Amino acid sequence: MDTNNATKYMNPYLAGFLLGLIMLAAYYFTGEGLGASGAFKRYEIAVLEKIAPAYVESNHFFGAHIAAKENILENRLVYMVLGVFFGGFISGAVSGRLTFKVEHSPKITKKTRVIAAIVGGILFGYGSQMGRGCTSGSGLSGMASLSLAGFIALFAIFGSGYLFAYFFRKLWI
Amino acid sequence: MGPLTDIGVLNSNWELLIALVLGIGFGYVLEAAGFSTSRKLAGVFYGYDFVVWRVFFTAALTAMVGLMYFSYLDWIDLSLIYVNKTFLGSAIAGGVIMGLGFIIGGFCPGTSVCAVAIGKLDGLIFLGGVFIGIFLFGATFPLIEEFYTSGALGSILVYDVLGISAGMFVFILILFAIVSFYLTARIQRKAKPVRY
Amino acid sequence: MEDNKPRIIKKRYIFMAALMIIAGVGLVVIPDFDKMKEAHAEEMLLQIMSDEKVFSTDEIAEMLISGDPLLQLIDVRTPEEFEKFSLPGAINIPLADLLTKDETGHYKWNDALNQDVKTTVFYSNGDIYASRAWSLCTRLKFKNVYFMNGGLNGWFETIIQPKAPAVSASVEEEKLYQFRLGARQYFLGGGVVETAAATAPTSAQPTKKAGKKAGGGGGC
Structure with missing residues (x-):
């Protein structure tokens, strides 16, 4: 519970309600919900295009955007994730949570946490592309628009999380 | 009537600015709710903190109820909003991989950005991993291209699949959410508290 | 001991839950609005137009x-x-x-x-x-x-790099594919193609597994 912890967080239901309103606004203004991983793909293509343009064009997955001759960074998700960064920073600054640290359970070392973080990141990055979106884009926005894909994503992500939770409990509790 | 950009009220430059502003709100709420700490996020899988579930479900319900009333009031044309396309195979496989990544890494892409914003180095490392993962996906894409597009069902809606009305579906979901909020709160009470 | 822990059911949560349920009931009982709309002639006309x-x-x-x-x-x-x-x-x-x-x-x-x-x-x-x-x-x-x-994305996907239909594809799908192959030759070759090319199979071999666009992949 929040009361056990040093930092006070917003009431989760209030946060959820506000997030829902933001998502509603997103649909009202742009016709699409929230998202994150699509932006990472675009950042990545933008960088790859600078360092290895030939590779990007030959790659079916990355090259599709290039072939379509679109400006890879002129996309709402790209700006949205930029906003997420600023928003997170503002909230952290307001509640005095700005510190450089590697956060980990006291039962594991910093090194273990770092390895777990990078492995988890790789898996999430891979999965988000295969599943056409991450927790926010595929799961959250998918649910809000009542698409079947959103509910499948929700069940698959949380289901697999619970399924594997036992094996990685040492990392967290 | 919305969505404003789709019907030409706003041009695409506005769209980017709006996305930025919405993103700031999104990031603010995520961070304020505690999504910038992996140990709080992972709590949902061990029963010591269900904040993820609460925020996630409340947000989805608020948005879907809002959308339906907006539609009823003719404020938004639901046929114009983006509905994620369903590809059965890749959606399930991708979700399972993401779940595994979640339990190991402790973040998802959006929340890791929040974590980085407040200086969490593990978030930064996770984010680095995400970029590697996306690159690996691109590199292995030719091998799984077939699978990636398998089970294509198009933009289908969950209540159509279940054969009930949208309103009834949302109503059932609301009841389910309230029961789940109550039960998870009970579980959380019993669980050993974790400080972070 | 128990007192230190916050109560699960607080008044405001009951209030919130009640609000949500009322909102949900509203969605169910406010007469099926999509159906009502369908009956509306003007809406129907719009619908027809939007298809065209x-x-x-x-x-x-x-x-x-x-x-x-x-x-x-x-x-x-x-x-x-x-x-x-x-x-x-x-x-x-x-x-x-x-x-x-x-x-x-x-x-x-x-x-x-x-x-x-x-x-x-x-x-x-x-x-x-x-x-x-x-x-x-x-x-x-x-x-x-x-x-x-x-x-143009769709153009490339369908005309320039058409996907071969599955073995089990219907005759219509096969015909469409043949048409697309002909069209592909027309647009890539830039040359004159006898109109028959539009319907008859051509010598152009389908490039093996034409690159599909990733579409909104990871559109999250």
Whole structure:
């Protein structure tokens, strides 16, 4: 519970309600919900295009955007994730949570946490592309628009999380 | 009537600015709710903190109820909003991989950005991993291209699949959410508290 | 001991839950609004019209091959993009320029767009900009305006790199594929293709597993 912890967080239901309103606004203004991983793909293509343009064009997955001759960074998700960064920073600054640290359970070392973080990141990055979106884009926005894909994503992500939770409990509790 | 950009009220430059502003709100709420700490996020899988579930479900319900009333009031044309396309195979496989990544890494892409914003180095490392993962996906894409597009069902809606009305579906979901909020709160009470 | 722990059921949570349930009940009992709308004649007309606002890439290809004189393709992308690639015979009117007025205060492109002889079809990379051009023109009550469904992305996916149908595909699908192969040869070769190519199988072998566009992949 929040009361056990040093930092006070917003009431989760209030946060959820506000997030829902933001998502509603997103649909009202742009016709699409929230998202994150699509932006990472675009950042990545933008960088790859600078360092290895030939590779990007030959790659079916990355090259599709290039072939379509679109400006890879002129996309709402790209700006949205930029906003997420600023928003997170503002909230952290307001509640005095700005510190450089590697956060980990006291039962594991910093090194273990770092390895777990990078492995988890790789898996999430891979999965988000295969599943056409991450927790926010595929799961959250998918649910809000009542698409079947959103509910499948929700069940698959949380289901697999619970399924594997036992094996990685040492990392967290 | 919305969505404003789709019907030409706003041009695409506005769209980017709006996305930025919405993103700031999104990031603010995520961070304020505690999504910038992996140990709080992972709590949902061990029963010591269900904040993820609460925020996630409340947000989805608020948005879907809002959308339906907006539609009823003719404020938004639901046929114009983006509905994620369903590809059965890749959606399930991708979700399972993401779940595994979640339990190991402790973040998802959006929340890791929040974590980085407040200086969490593990978030930064996770984010680095995400970029590697996306690159690996691109590199292995030719091998799984077939699978990636398998089970294509198009933009289908969950209540159509279940054969009930949208309103009834949302109503059932609301009841389910309230029961789940109550039960998870009970579980959380019993669980050993974790400080972070 | 128990007192230290916060209570699960607080008054405000009961209140919130009640609100949500009322909202949900509202959705169920406020008469099935989608059905009500369907009965509404005006809405129905809109519905019908919206189905007819698009041309598929196949239809456009067919019109181009047969040299339909009434087809007026409008590329709403930027001049730079237009320079690099455009469909045969297309005119470039960037979306930003669409409603530009000349000195006399008339729309610059009025003559091309506001007429009822030619069939105006907008296209862009995807659907978004073309559909915006379409909706702007519709609002101005211009007639015969459409947009190409799927845009140039769809064009590449269907005409330039058509996907071979599955073994179990129906005859129609096979025919469509053969048409696309013919169209592909027409547009890539730039040469004259006898009209038979549009329906008969051609010598062009399908490039093995043509690259599909990733679409909105990871559109999260």
